[in-house]
Amino acid sequence: MRPYVILNAAMTLDGKIATSSGSSNISGEDDLKRVHELRKECDAIMVGIGTVLADDPRLTVHKVDAKPKDNPIRVVVDSKCRTPIAARITNKDAKTVIAGANEYKYDFLVSDRYEVLKKRNVNFFWSGDKQVDLKSLMNYLHEEGVEKLMLEGGSTLNFSMIKSGLIDEIRICVAPMVVGGVNSKTFFDGDGFNTMDEAVGLDLVDSYELGKDLILTYKVLND
Numbered sequence: 001m002r003p004y005v006i007l008n009a010a011m012t013l014d015g016k017i018a019t020s021s022g023s024s025n026i027s028g029e030d031d032l033k034r035v036h037e038l039r040k041e042c043d044a045i046m047v048g049i050g051t052v053l054a055d056d057p058r059l060t061v062h063k064v065d066a067k068p069k070d071n072p073i074r075v076v077v078d079s080k081c082r083t084p085i086a087a088r089i090t091n092k093d094a095k096t097v098i099a100g101a102n103e104y105k106y107d108f109l110v111s112d113r114y115e116v117l118k119k120r121n122v123n124f125f126w127s128g129d130k131q132v133d134l135k136s137l138m139n140y141l142h143e144e145g146v147e148k149l150m151l152e153g154g155s156t157l158n159f160s161m162i163k164s165g166l167i168d169e170i171r172i173c174v175a176p177m178v179v180g181g182v183n184s185k186t187f188f189d190g191d192g193f194n195t196m197d198e199a200v201g202l203d204l205v206d207s208y209e210l211g212k213d214l215i216l217t218y219k220v221l222n223d
């Protein structure tokens with residue numbers, strides 16, 4: 001068993017979710033409110049360590065009316081436990097789980113960083129050899145009561161998750177801008193598939209304009 005997973009992101013018309021310098025303010029104000037309403041509906045929000053290091057997000061509900069109990073559990077997919085102790089995701093505004101890989105577990109457990117994070121009530125889940133085993137992580141989160149999980153990037157984790165058949169729905173904000181750049185992050189990066197035959201199919205179930213942006217909702221056609 002695993003949670004229902006909704007991948008949400010904002011991209012430019014050319015499919016970029018950040019520029020090569022890391023700039024990623026893409027959504028309009030209305031879209032940011034939509035994102036925070038969605039956060040409020042979910043039991044957990046998950047990001048990759050690349051996103052934590054680039055953006056230092058809080059991943060709380062703070063752009064719409066919300067009480068502390070509305071904050072979902074924050075999950076960082078972070079094989080080597082590189083999450084900085086200063087990262088905002090480790091503050092006490094919400095529960096946080098760092099998912100690490102077994103190869104790095106013992107060195108981390110004897111580090112000062114572990115002691116600091118433990119005192120902040122950060123929890124840890126270990127799976128996989130050198131990289132987090134995403135299926136095990138999803139099973140664990142479901143056992144912990146996570147029925148609905150919002151995946152908030154970035155490109156590398158998005159691709160691993162969809163390749164593993166772990167995404168059920170995609171909500172994408174398409175902003176009317178173009179940034180280009182071969183080194184700018186796209187919605188899905190990772191290794192990619194070799195042929196179009198391997199592409200993951202999608203079914204468009206909703207589309208509407210929100211301010212200047214376009215919001216598209218797709219169901220993922222997992223086998």
Ligand SMILES: NC(=O)c1ccc[n+]([C@@H]2O[C@H](COP(=O)([O-])OP(=O)(O)OC[C@H]3O[C@@H](n4cnc5c(N)ncnc54)[C@H](OP(=O)(O)O)[C@@H]3O)[C@@H](O)[C@H]2O)c1
Pocket residue numbers: 008009010011016017018022023024026047048049050051052054055077078079080081130131132133134152153154155156157158160161185189
């Ligand atoms: N516009 C948007 O909506 C939006 C949203 C989110 C992020 N972003 C942007 O996306 C960029 C970050 O994307 P990113 O691709 O660099 O990083 P990412 O996808 O956030 O994190 C990738 C990292 O996750 C770790 N990981 C652990 N297990 C994994 C697994 N099984 N599969 C895949 N990854 C795994 C890997 O590092 P370890 O092996 O070391 O753990 C990997 O390098 C930032 O520029 C950010 O601004 C944009």
